[in-house]
Amino acid sequence: xxxxxxxxxxxxxxxxxxxxxxxxxxxxxxxxxxxxxxxxxxxxxxxxxxxxxxxxxxxxxxxxxxxxxxxxxxxxxxxxxxxxxxxxxxxxxxxxxxxxxxxxxxxxxxxxxxxxxxxxxxxxxxxxxxxxxxxxxxxxxxxxxxxxxxxxxxxxxxxxxxxxxxxxxxxxxxxxxxxxxxxxxxxxxxxxxxxxxxxxxxxxxxxxxxxxxxxxxxxxxxxxxxxx
Amino acid sequence: xxxxxxxxxxxxxxxxxxxxxxxxxxxxxxxxxxxxxxxxxxxxxxxxxxxxxxxxxxxxxxxxxxxxxxxxxxxxxxxxxxxxxxxxxxxxxxxxxxxxxxxxxxxxxxxxxxxxxxxxxxxxxxxxxxxxxxxxxxxxxxxxxxxxxxxxxxxxxxxxxxxxxxxxxxxxxxxxxxxxxxxxxxxxxxxxxxxxxxxxxxxxxxxxxxxxxxxxxxxxxxxxxxxxxxxxxxxxxxxxxxxxxxxxxxxxxxxxxxxxxxxxxxxxxxxxxxxxxxxxxxxxxxxxxxxxxxxxxxxxxxxxxxxxxxxxxxxxxxxxxxxxxxxxxxxxxxxxxxxxxxxxxxxxxxxxxxxxxxxxxxxxxxxxxxxxxxxxxxxxxxxxxxxxxxxxxxxxxxxxxx
Numbered sequence: 001x002x003x004x005x006x007x008x009x010x011x012x013x014x015x016x017x018x019x020x021x022x023x024x025x026x027x028x029x030x031x032x033x034x035x036x037x038x039x040x041x042x043x044x045x046x047x048x049x050x051x052x053x054x055x056x057x058x059x060x061x062x063x064x065x066x067x068x069x070x071x072x073x074x075x076x077x078x079x080x081x082x083x084x085x086x087x088x089x090x091x092x093x094x095x096x097x098x099x100x101x102x103x104x105x106x107x108x109x110x111x112x113x114x115x116x117x118x119x120x121x122x123x124x125x126x127x128x129x130x131x132x133x134x135x136x137x138x139x140x141x142x143x144x145x146x147x148x149x150x151x152x153x154x155x156x157x158x159x160x161x162x163x164x165x166x167x168x169x170x171x172x173x174x175x176x177x178x179x180x181x182x183x184x185x186x187x188x189x190x191x192x193x194x195x196x197x198x199x200x201x202x203x204x205x206x207x208x209x210x211x212x213x214x215x216x217x218x219x220x221x222x223x224x225x226x227x228x
Numbered sequence: 229x230x231x232x233x234x235x236x237x238x239x240x241x242x243x244x245x246x247x248x249x250x251x252x253x254x255x256x257x258x259x260x261x262x263x264x265x266x267x268x269x270x271x272x273x274x275x276x277x278x279x280x281x282x283x284x285x286x287x288x289x290x291x292x293x294x295x296x297x298x299x300x301x302x303x304x305x306x307x308x309x310x311x312x313x314x315x316x317x318x319x320x321x322x323x324x325x326x327x328x329x330x331x332x333x334x335x336x337x338x339x340x341x342x343x344x345x346x347x348x349x350x351x352x353x354x355x356x357x358x359x360x361x362x363x364x365x366x367x368x369x370x371x372x373x374x375x376x377x378x379x380x381x382x383x384x385x386x387x388x389x390x391x392x393x394x395x396x397x398x399x400x401x402x403x404x405x406x407x408x409x410x411x412x413x414x415x416x417x418x419x420x421x422x423x424x425x426x427x428x429x430x431x432x433x434x435x436x437x438x439x440x441x442x443x444x445x446x447x448x449x450x451x452x453x454x455x456x457x458x459x460x461x462x463x464x465x466x467x468x469x470x471x472x473x474x475x476x477x478x479x480x481x482x483x484x485x486x487x488x489x490x491x492x493x494x495x496x497x498x499x500x501x502x503x504x505x506x507x508x509x510x511x512x513x514x515x516x517x518x519x520x521x522x523x524x525x526x527x528x529x530x531x532x533x534x535x536x537x538x539x540x541x542x543x544x545x546x547x548x549x550x551x552x553x554x555x556x557x558x559x560x561x562x563x564x565x566x567x568x569x570x571x572x573x574x575x576x577x578x579x580x581x582x583x584x585x586x587x588x589x590x591x592x593x594x595x596x597x598x599x600x601x602x603x604x605x606x607x608x609x610x611x612x613x614x615x616x617x618x619x620x621x622x623x624x625x626x627x628x629x630x
Contacts, residue, residue: 054543054623074619075547082545093540093627097256109245110545154544 001194002028002051002162007060009046020046021057022217027224030161031192033185034222035205038214044198045166047214051196052085052164053077065161082110086155090167092147094139100150101126101135107158125153129183145176149183156187163187165197169204181207246550250557254565257530261562264526267519268566268606269573272599275512276574281581282505283592288585289497292428295365298490301459301471302429304338306484313483314453320478327473329465334358335454337445338432343395345408350394352387353437354410356445356452364458365424367434372404372419380443385415389423390435410438411448428493431456467491516602519566520610527559527614531621538618539626548619555618559611560604567603571596 009021021043028034036044049055050062053069054077062069064084071077086107087093094103105113105122113121123135129149139147148168155163165184169177181204188195199205213221254261293300307313315335324330337356342349361367362374375384387395387402395402402408406417415438424434446452457478461470467489475485531538538551546554575591582589 049624052543054627074542075549078542078545078547078550081543087543089627093536093543095537095540097252106541107544110541110547110550115245158545 001030001032001065002026002196003061003063004051005061005063007047007050007057007062009043009050009055009057020217021050024060024217024219025223026212026219028194028196030194031188032210033188033195033208034197034210034212035208036196036198036212036214037200037202037205042214043217044214048164048166048196048198051162052087053081078110082107082158084161086158086160086163088148088151088155088163088165088168090170092139092144092151092171094147094150094154096139099136099138100131100142103139103150104153104157106154111158122153122157125157126150128156128187129153143176144172145179148172148176148180152180152183152187156191156193161194163193163195165195167198167200169199169201177204246554246557247561250554250561253530253558254562257526260526260529261565264522264562265519265566265569267515267522268563268603269519269570271512271514271516271519272567272570272603273573273577274508274515275602276571276595276599277577277581278505278508278512279595279598280574280578280590280592282501283595284578284582284587284590285501286498287590288587289494291425293490293494295425295427296429296458296490297460298494299461299463299465299467300429300490301457301461301467301474302431302488303457303459303471303474303478304431304486305455305480306486308483311482312449312451312453312455313480314451314455315457315478315480317454320454320457323459323474323477326477327470329462329470330459330474331462332360332364332460334361334364334458336361336431336456336458337442337449337452337454338456339449341411341438341448343391343408343410343438345395345402345406346397346400348395348397348402350391350436352391352410353432354440354445354448355432355437355456356440356442356449358442361458364460365430365434367424367439368422369419370422372417374419375439375441380441382441383413383415384418384441385410386419386421386439387417388421388433388435388437388439391438392417392420394436410440413447415440429458429488429490431458516606519603520563520606523559523563523566523607524610524614526562527555527611528617530558531555531614531618534618535621535626535629538621539623539629542621542623543627551619552615555615556608556611559614560607563603563607563611564600567600570603571599574599 004024004026007021007024010017010019024047036047038044046055050057056072101119101122104125105118108118108121126132126135129152131146131149134142134146142150169180172180184195187193205211211222212219305313305315320333320335323333335358339354341352341354343352359377369386370389375386392402395408402417404417404419407414408417421434426433440448459474461467471487471489475487479485541551575596578591579589
């Protein structure tokens with residue numbers, strides 16, 4: 001489902017080259033729920049950005065949903081992101097001027113889906129995350145947990161192969177965090193969507209079936225799928 | 229895996245969506261959008277006011293030739309010394325025959341005299357026209373009648389509207405039947421003319437004149453022969469050349485001729501106007517430029533402030549083209565709103581100019597359409613750079629911006 005082969009990413013600082021990811025090889029099977037853990041600066045975010053086609057590796061091979069990524073032009077990656085990947089961010093990243101359903105429908109808009117059809121699909125997705133009654137509310141009228149659920153609906157509305165979550169509970173209190181995690185786990189179980197989640201929370205990570213541990217740009221644990 | 233994405237998705241469903249989104253974003257910016265419009269508004273308003281006042285001035289200058297048309301010459305004989313000068317009647321009668329561009333010639337004898345009626349007196353222009361003049365100029369009697377063909381040498385006079393008023397005392401109004409003293413002769417007023425709108429080619433001001441029969445004009449007009457002509461030319465004739473030809477044929481030994489042709493007068497008026505127009509266009513263009521820079525500024529600020537939005541849109545699949553289109557649409561909409569307001573303001577200024585100059589107000593519809601179109605073009609040009617910089621943002625940095 002997801003394969004990374006010898007992925008490298010380095011930044012050119014003055015006088016020296018900083019390797020942020022050093023020959024990372026990783027494979028994830030369809031329907032897995034993985035936590036990416038590691039200390040600050042270990043390369044978690046860079047790894048997530050490369051898998052999310054927001055950053056380009058210096059070398060190596062990347063394959064998502066059986067599709068090898070060959071073209072890294074902004075236009076090509078935008079189209080692939082739209083089709084293959086859903087993002088959930090720590091800070092929700094909802095557009096404040098759009099209502100809940102309009103936020104959810106954004107990926108469909110960039111796919112060229114007509115407005116009435118977009119609304120229908122977006123509202124069905126909102127109902128799935130338990131916000132059917134909040135479809136016409138603005139993000140400012142929603143609680144943090146509700147905002148993150150809108151963001152999850154947006155990430156899944158285009159039926160992507162992969163859900164990438166960067167500290168999805170980082171801005172939420174512990175009760176709301178548990179609700180959001182429960183939602184992610186149930187979507188993972190029911191829709192079979194593959195989830196990769198970066199987190200600092202050891203407890204949260206431990207509750208995930210698989211942990212991918214990074215240190216100094218290398219995977220030190222969990223690079224291969226566990227035998228089920 | 230098949231591509232379920234159209235090749236250029238932003239081309240089909242995106243255009244109306246982008247318009248709607250751009251409009252929402254602009255409204256959210258509120259006051260700042262409005263301020264950016266000020267330059268565009270002033271620029272388009274001044275250009276539209278200028279074009280419209282040019283349009284109205286043109287109509288007004290054409291009105292100066294409404295009765296006689298622009299294929300018309302006015303010729304007046306100017307005496308060289310004290311002796312009166314007259315044009316040859318035979319040469320005048322021969323003009324339509326020898327000059328194929330001359331359609332009709334109307335000769336007048338003109339002079340000035342003091343008219344007295346009771347205690348009142350007025351200095352009047354006296355004219356003794358060929359009968360066809362009244363038809364050509366549209367002189368009609370408001371009271372009484374016009375001169376008849378049978379009174380070629382009668383002591384009858386038709387007064388202009390202002391002349392009749394000037395001669396009327398508080399006790400006795402001058403009208404048909406009144407007798408007035410003109411150059412020592414007692415003339416009977418047979419009619420009073422309806423007021424006439426003065427035009428450039430009129431040989432006399434008909435409103436402040438006395439019209440007498442041509443037969444015995446020499447009683448009150450020195451010489452008494454024709455000393456002014458109105459020449460109607462074939463439509464489209466070169467009136468300057470025709471004027472020179474006629475002048476060569478008719479110039480009397482004892483004087484000179486002045487020739488006025490409508491086309492030359494119009495050309496002079498337009499040349500003067502062109503100088504003003506160029507100046508106003510320059511002012512309008514500078515305002516538009518300043519306005520365009522204002523729009524660019526607002527759009528750049530908007531791109532800076534909406535980095536996270538741009539990053540999020542990119543993450544959910546907005547291509548650089550779709551992002552460019554969104555910000556370009558906002559710039560064009562913003563400018564066009566200024567252009568529409570500028571059109572309305574320009575129309576208002578044109579109205580003020582018209583009432584200030586005593587012109588009839590008239591809008592050239594194409595000038596109103598010009599406002600939004602020119603302003604939209606400015607938005608396109610000045611919105612391009614902000615739109616391109618929005619599309620070039622790195623999504624990772626953009627998502628992290630605060």
